[in-house]
Amino acid sequence: xxxxxxxxxxxxxxxxxxxxxxxxxxxxxxxxxxxxxxxxxxxxxxxxxxxxxxxxxxxxxxxxxxxxxxxxxxxxxxxxxxxxxxxxxxxxxxxxxxxxxxxxxxxxxxxxxxxxxxxxxxxx
Numbered sequence: 001x002x003x004x005x006x007x008x009x010x011x012x013x014x015x016x017x018x019x020x021x022x023x024x025x026x027x028x029x030x031x032x033x034x035x036x037x038x039x040x041x042x043x044x045x046x047x048x049x050x051x052x053x054x055x056x057x058x059x060x061x062x063x064x065x066x067x068x069x070x071x072x073x074x075x076x077x078x079x080x081x082x083x084x085x086x087x088x089x090x091x092x093x094x095x096x097x098x099x100x101x102x103x104x105x106x107x108x109x110x111x112x113x114x115x116x117x118x119x120x121x122x123x124x
Contacts, residue, residue: 001025001114003095008119015085015123021078021095021116028076029053032100032107035069035080037091037121047093048080052103062088085123092118 007019019035034049048069049058057069068081078095097114098107 001097003097003114003116005093005095005116005119008093008121010122010124011085013086013123016081016083017085017121019080019082019093019095019119019121021080023076023078023097026097026114029073029103030099030101031097031113032105033069033071033078034096034098034107034109034112035078036094036096037089038094039091042091044094046109049106049109050078051106052100055104056106058106082121085121087123089121090123091121093121094118 002024004022011017029052032051035047036044037047038044047060047063050069050071054071066084070079095116096112098112100107
């Protein structure tokens, strides 16, 4: 299994970025996916999660209304659209996969089987 994030970068406050996570080696729709982030000196936190079928989503309070998680199961790719970025959004962002069936189920904040290598987001 391989998860590869992309799309990170440096942006000014108020700007937008779109992260992508390409998955391979797994039956993608059987996995609930999540975006997590970790800033220097802080614990990793869950940002957003989505069910395997894509119909159910969850956001942490600090990103509600600004971030949108989505997935395209036809190309095994997870997305995180980040708008109105703030300096406190600066972190390394990771995608992760957790097996869940049926695909309407959404994984909780723990128990993820696979992780990507991360992509850096810096907001100034």
